Amino acid sequence: MYLKFGAIFLLIFAGLQQGAWGKANFDMIFTNCTCRSEDPEGMLSHLKCGLSKSVRRPSFSIELMFSQPVVRFQVNMRIVLPRNSGDDFTLFNLTGIDGCSLLSNKNQIVFIQLGRERMDRFSNVPKRCPWPKDVMYYVRGFRSDMQALPAFNFEADMNLWFEFISNGNKVIRGFIQSRVQRRRTHKKDGSDE
Ligand SMILES: *[C@@H]1O[C@H](CO)[C@@H](O)[C@H](O)[C@H]1NC(C)=O
Numbered sequence: 001m002y003l004k005f006g007a008i009f010l011l012i013f014a015g016l017q018q019g020a021w022g023k024a025n026f027d028m029i030f031t032n033c034t035c036r037s038e039d040p041e042g043m044l045s046h047l048k049c050g051l052s053k054s055v056r057r058p059s060f061s062i063e064l065m066f067s068q069p070v071v072r073f074q075v076n077m078r079i080v081l082p083r084n085s086g087d088d089f090t091l092f093n094l095t096g097i098d099g100c101s102l103l104s105n106k107n108q109i110v111f112i113q114l115g116r117e118r119m120d121r122f123s124n125v126p127k128r129c130p131w132p133k134d135v136m137y138y139v140r141g142f143r144s145d146m147q148a149l150p151a152f153n154f155e156a157d158m159n160l161w162f163e164f165i166s167n168g169n170k171v172i173r174g175f176i177q178s179r180v181q182r183r184r185t186h187k188k189d190g191s192d193e
């Protein structure tokens with residue numbers, strides 16, 4: 001079970017370009033993105049998390065700016081697949097990942113590396129520390145490449161929690177909810193219905 005979902009996650013975030021797989025019948029849409037901040041040292045000067053306006057393929061956006069350079073931080077990240085019956089399935093639950101080595105891709109966890117590479121296309125987050133202050137960093141319009149998922153034939157919700165920790169403070173606590181769903185558009189060949 002773990003391996004199966006692990007492989008799926010890998011594919012989602014790797015975004016492998018495999019046009020030969022043909023039409024993807026599933027989209028990943030984002031249904032919630034919220035952040036909270038606990039920032040006694042006033043590190044953050046801007047934080048905004050939300051959903052984009054696109055009706056067809058809702059995505060999420062995150063904007064942040066710091067009032068001082070970011071030299072060191074840790075990341076916690078957890079992905080849970082909620083289930084209607086039975087316990088929710090925790091895909092992974094990682095705590096205390098070193099943020100700077102994550103950025104420079106020295107992190108050894110393969111799916112984190114791949115997620116990060118995918119993210120690069122939608123984000124201006126620096127590749128190394130320190131992060132200069134007073135720069136607006138963003139992740140915008142993130143899309144999973146469902147073309148890469150010929151085997152993805154079920155609908156599923158996915159909840160991601162992340163925390164950005166600096167000097168022991170959970171400066172950012174974010175929540176991103178997404179859903180893999182069957183494509184709603186009508187197709188002439190009817191093969192989708
Ligand atoms: C989004 O998630 C937050 C945190 O769990 C929750 O408080 C909020 O009600 C959710 N918003 C929507 C529109 O579901």
Ligand SMILES: *[C@@H]1O[C@H](CO)[C@@H](O)[C@H](O)[C@H]1NC(C)=O
Nearest residue numbers: 077078080090092093094095
């Ligand atoms: C995730 O891991 C942390 C630290 O090991 C633990 O405290 C927490 O309960 C775990 N959460 C879930 C949902 O498994």
